[in-house]
Amino acid sequence: MEWYRMVWQKYARFDGRSRRKEYWMFQLVNLIIGVALGACILISFFAARSLSVSVALGIVYGLYGLAALIPSLAVSVRRLHDIGRSGLWLLICLIPGGSLVIFVFSVLDGTPGPNEYGPDPKALAPWHGQPLPIG
Numbered sequence: 001m002e003w004y005r006m007v008w009q010k011y012a013r014f015d016g017r018s019r020r021k022e023y024w025m026f027q028l029v030n031l032i033i034g035v036a037l038g039a040c041i042l043i044s045f046f047a048a049r050s051l052s053v054s055v056a057l058g059i060v061y062g063l064y065g066l067a068a069l070i071p072s073l074a075v076s077v078r079r080l081h082d083i084g085r086s087g088l089w090l091l092i093c094l095i096p097g098g099s100l101v102i103f104v105f106s107v108l109d110g111t112p113g114p115n116e117y118g119p120d121p122k123a124l125a126p127w128h129g130q131p132l133p134i135g
Contacts, residue, residue: 081117
């Protein structure tokens with residue numbers, strides 16, 4: 001959960017680098033939250049037959065999606081920086097098959113040592129697997 005919280009603390013920071021673990025943990029928690037909210041919407045609509053609750057949950061789902069958009073883009077850009085690519089590579093998602101390229105980039109190991117986007121985040125961690133404290 002620390003990795004997820006760390007992305008929210010760097011809400012709109014598009015500079016620097018992010019490790020694979022930070023990126024994928026954020027994506028995993030977002031997926032779990034999205035599936036849980038979606039399931040709650042379906043359950044409230046079909047089982048409870050409550051349209052007003054379904055609409056309210058749909059609004060919460062949409063607001064969460066909007067709130068998570070900027071940190072999701074920021075961690076994606078920082079992940080691209082970690083492999084030595086510009087954040088503009090995210091624009092490739094606008095063409096068919098471009099998301100597959102971003103997926104492949106996101107599973108690649110980061111550039112060892114510093115690169116033009118900053119120091120190696122793995123080298124900065126106090127011990128292996130532990131995120132850096134913020135602030």
